[in-house]
Amino acid sequence: MKKFLKILLVVFVILANMFYNDLSYADDISDDEPIDYLFNQESVEAVGKNIPKISAGAAIVIDVASGRVLYEKNAYTRRSIASTTKIMTAIVAIENGKENEDVIVSKKAASISGSQVNLQEGKTYKLGDLLYAMMLRSGNDAAIAIAEHVGGSEEAFAEMMNRKAAEIGATNTNFVTPHGLDNPQHYSTPYDLALITQYALRNEKFCKIVGTKASTFMGSNITNTNEMLSLYPGADGVKTGYTGQAGRCLVTSATHDGWRVISVVLNCSSRSVRAQSSKTLLDYAFNNYKSREYLKEGQRISDIKLHKGLEDNIPLYSDRDISIPLKEEEAAKLETIYNFSGEIEAPVKIYSKVGTIDYRLDGKLLASADIITHNEIGRKDFYFYFNKIFKSWTGLVRGK
Secondary structure (H helix, E strand, O other): OHHHHHHHHHHHHHHHHHHHHHHHHOOHHHOOOOHHHOOOHHHHOOOOOOOOOOOOOEEEEEEOOOOOEEEEEOOOOOEOOHHHHHHHHHHHHHHHOOOOOEEEOOHHHHOOOOOOOOOOOOOEEEHHHHHHHHHHHOOHHHHHHHHHHHHOOHHHHHHHHHHHHHHHOOOOOEOOOOOOOOOOOOEEOHHHHHHHHHHHOOOHHHHHHHOOOEEEEOOEEEEOOOOHHHHOOOEEEEEEEEEOOOEEEEEEEEEEOOEEEEEEEEEEOOHHHHHHHHHHHHHHHHHHOEEEEEEOOOOEEEEEEEEOEOOOEEEEEEOOOEEEEEOHHHHOOOEEEEEOOOEEEOOEOOOOEEEEEEEEEOOEEEEEEEEEOOOOEOEOOHHHHHHHHHHHHHHHHHHO
16 A cells, blocks of 8 residues: 555656646647636726736836836736747847848757747748747747847847846846746846837837737738737737746737837736736726826927027927826826026037926926927137127228
């Protein structure tokens, strides 16, 4: 009997390890829960002015234009991020490659585990096609093929990803692979993922890819793993993710009346929890905040005196658009602070910065624009005064 129990225990451990390993490398396509039942309609209407409660382990919502954080939950803690990694893979590839470039698939790419688009070793594909295969069907083989082509190797491409993350300001992120399968040294945070996505959405090609519901790849139809594109009005991206360690993850962008926000949910227990959490957060943002426009790029702010200038005054302009999402009660308290002196010294070059306009709420800076010039004005020098005196003298002589 004891011998039998020992054998049974060994079998159980082996099966448990196999199950865990399978989960570690499971990802987007292996989650087959029908999207028709992802939203729990009973909880949808619970979203109101109160801060919503969600089941995701970590989450954030930000405004794309200003970057203002509208909701956060464990948003600055490091987490496994699964295939949401491919947001960075895509933008680095788009910025450093061309769609019509030929990509030859290596043995390493063709043999990677997890979700695949069944690339064949030695076969050639277009970089643009691989980007769609990676972002719609979450192909890990496509991710490696892209990384090896653009970076020369998977490791070199990861270095490119990390340099870009630092440039964006995602300082609590480290990439080891272009696909995001579990690795203890591969991590990010909801906040950093939102920053990376905010940056990526400035690229029209990226937006077009992640907003595509269905396409074709090598003669076969492929559909996007992002359930929100079909379920949430205004959803226009971005990327799903799923591994045993990361749980179900989802980065979503959605636009209502020209206002775009990003939600990130990590470590969800199921696809329905992932979708419901995303919907709840997006509803909270759109129902309780309004994007308010305060400045337009090129808007004339004021005129300023020009000391010893060839003209007495010079007009000042905003260097950017400023729109800020605010609740009604916040809009009433927003402070506009102008930081520039009443006079500047000539000469003035075109697009010179002479100050800033800051928008603060309860002392916290929400947005800022530079105040700049739009024209060049010279300084009154010796020759200016000499010429003025000479003309006056000439006039007096002629008058006689």
